[in-house]
Each structure stands twice: as structure tokens, then as C-alpha cells.
Amino acid sequence: MDGDSSTTDTTQLGITGEYMTGGTYVLQTQDDDGDESFNDHEDGNGSKDYFREQDIYLPIANVARIMKNAIPQTGKVISGNFKNVSCNLGSKDAKECVQECVSEFISFMTSEPLKLYLQKFREAMKGEKGITPVTVSEGLGEELTDESFTGQLPAGLITADGQQQNVMVYTTSYQQIPGVQQIQFS
Amino acid sequence: MSGKNMEEKVEQATNSKNISLPVSRVRLIMKSSPDVSCINQDALFLTTKATELFVQHLALSSYKNGSGKETNTLSYSDLANVAEETETFQFLTDILPKKILARDYLKSLEEMEKDDENL
Numbered sequence: 165m166d167g168d169s170s171t172t173d174t175t176q177l178g179i180t181g182e183y184m185t186g187g188t189y190v191l192q193t194q195d196d197d198g199d200e201s202f203n204d205h206e207d208g209n210g211s212k213d214y215f216r217e218q219d220i221y222l223p224i225a226n227v228a229r230i231m232k233n234a235i236p237q238t239g240k241v242i243s244g245n246f247k248n249v250s251c252n253l254g255s256k257d258a259k260e261c262v263q264e265c266v267s268e269f270i271s272f273m274t275s276e277p278l279k280l281y282l283q284k285f286r287e288a289m290k291g292e293k294g295i296t297p298v299t300v301s302e303g304l305g306e307e308l309t310d311e312s313f314t315g316q317l318p319a320g321l322i323t324a325d326g327q328q329q330n331v332m333v334y335t336t337s338y339q340q341i342p343g344v345q346q347i348q349f350s
Numbered sequence: 351m352s353g354k355n356m357e358e359k360v361e362q363a364t365n366s367k368n369i370s371l372p373v374s375r376v377r378l379i380m381k382s383s384p385d386v387s388c389i390n391q392d393a394l395f396l397t398t399k400a401t402e403l404f405v406q407h408l409a410l411s412s413y414k415n416g417s418g419k420e421t422n423t424l425s426y427s428d429l430a431n432v433a434e435e436t437e438t439f440q441f442l443t444d445i446l447p448k449k450i451l452a453r454d455y456l457k458s459l460e461e462m463e464k465d466d467e468n469l
Contacts, residue, residue, distance in 0.1 A: 219378060226371050227405060234406035235413045235424060257426045262405060264445050265429075267379050269404050272441055273397055274383040
């Protein structure tokens with residue numbers, strides 16, 4: 165029998181059925197940056213306090229498909245439920261976890277280059293350094309420390325409309341730096 | 351299938367213009383980060399593409415690293431192991447914890463309490 169002692173059975177969790185109807189539940193965003201975020205709700209983003217589960221994760225079918233294509237043809241993804249050991253990607257556990265990892269990855273990718281950029285922005289504003297371009301791969305490289313992974317990102321990027329470009333811009337609400345609109349990535 | 355075929359497929363997906371993930375959902379997740387208001391289209395596309403590559407990389411690393419090679423399966427424990435062992439995936443350790451049986455955990459708790467009493 166599987167040793168997984170977790171359960172989603174609402175009766176065992178002590179939650180009444182009403183809370184779990186429709187497969188949605190209220191999820192509070194995690195404001196890890198502390199108090200600043202709480203004071204920013206008047207800028208119109210107050211409505212993003214609550215996200216449904218399907219909003220913060222990418223669709224599991226897409227994630228599962230990508231996983232399936234990555235591992236050898238005859239590979240299978242199983243769950244913790246040992247009743248269906250050879251469940252051919254019909255199982256949930258590993259896929260759901262990758263789904264969460266993906267959301268974590270996106271948040272990570274969004275915040276890390278931003279931090280780096282803000283740091284350089286502040287240095288530039290102090291006048292100590294010239295304004296230097298920030299590369300996404302720098303941000304990635306420092307945190308992920310895996311050259312082979314960052315190397316996979318194509319140097320020339322095909323944009324959504326088919327044009328080949330190799331620039332990318334991050335903007336935030338309060339920084340408008342003249343002359344720094346182009347950010348190269350290697 | 352042969353490893354070569356699979357690598358070609360991965361390479362094809364890498365260089366392809368096509369993306370398999372919904373861009374609007376990716377934008378929503380990106381906007382959930384604080385201090386982000388506008389997201390450039392190219393940045394969004396890049397992030398989506400990178401996420402796709404990330405899923406491939408994670409799945410493949412877990413599969414190769416895990417015991418599933420003989421059984422041809424990818425399980426949660428493979429993911430947890432790769433999160434702990436590979437430096438690239440260290441940021442996932444909080445959401446991919448290793449699982450232990452509840453009774454083992456309670457046992458180790460009891461042992462810890464006994465040690466504290468003995469001190």
C-alpha cells in the first residue's frame with residue numbers, strides 16, 4: 165500500500181463539501197516581499213488578492229504533453245497511488261507537481277531579472293556606473309548556475325509574429341530610463 | 351525509441367516557433383509577481399518558450415536520474431530527488447519535498463523528544 169498519507173477527501177480533511185464545489189477554491193497570493201505589497205492595492209491591483217487554482221497553474225494537459233514528449237517514447241509517468249502503477253500518464257501526482265514547479269519557475273524568472281535590473285538601475289541613478297544592459301541570461305545564470313540550460317535558449321528569438329529579433333524589454337511601473345529600451349540577451 | 355530520435359524531437363521543439371502553453375496564463379502568473387505592471391510581448395514569448403524547455407529539462411533529468419530507467423517510469427520521488435541533488439533545481443526543494451511515511455516521521459519525533467529528555 166502506498167505510504168502517501170495525504171488525502172484530498174474533504175470529509176477526512178474536516179472541510180464541508182460546500183467549500184470544494186466546482187473544483188475551485190480561494191487562494192491567497194503569497195506576498196513574500198512583505199509589507200510594501202499590501203499598501204499597493206489602491207493602484208487597481210486589489211482584485212488580484214484571490215486566484216482560482218486554474219488561474220495560477222498552466223493547464224495540466226499541456227504540461228503532461230510536454231513531459232511525455234521529453235522522456236523516451238515508452239516512458240510513463242506514474243502517481244503515488246500504487247493501485248495504478250503503470251498508469252500511462254493518466255495519473256496525477258507527478259504531473260500536478262510539475263505544474264506547480266512551472267508556476268514557480270515563471271515567478272522566479274520574472275522576479276530574478278527584475279531584481280538584477282532594479283539593482284543596476286539604482287546603481288546607475290547613483291551615477292557610479294554607466295547604464296549597462298541587463299541580460300536575461302545573466303539573471304538566469306546567477307541563479308540557476310547551469311550553463312547548459314541557459315545555453316538552450318536560442319540566441320536569435322523568433323517572436324510571435326515571426327520576426328527574428330534578439331532583444332527583450334522588461335518594464336515596471338516606475339522606471340522609465342531614457343536610452344535603455346533595448347536589453348540584449350546573449 | 352532511440353535516443354537520437356528523441357534528441358531530434360527535442361531540438362525541433364526547441365527551435366520551433368510553435369509554443370504549446372497558453373500565453374495568457376503565463377502572463378497572469380508573471381503579473382502575480384510584485385512590481386510588475388507591463389510585460390513586453392517578446393519577454394512574454396521568451397518566458398513561455400523557456401518554460402516549455404524547463405518542463406522538458408525537468409522531466410528528462412528526473413527520468414535519467416531516477417530508478418525509473420529499468421521500469422520506464424517517472425514518479426514523484428524522481429522529481430523530489432532531482433530537486434534536492436541538482437543545483438539548478440534547488441529552488442524547487444520547497445515545493446517538491448521528499449515524502450516519508452507518517453509513522454516514520456512520528457517515530458523520529460519521538461526519538462528526538464527522548465534525546466531532549468536525556469540531555
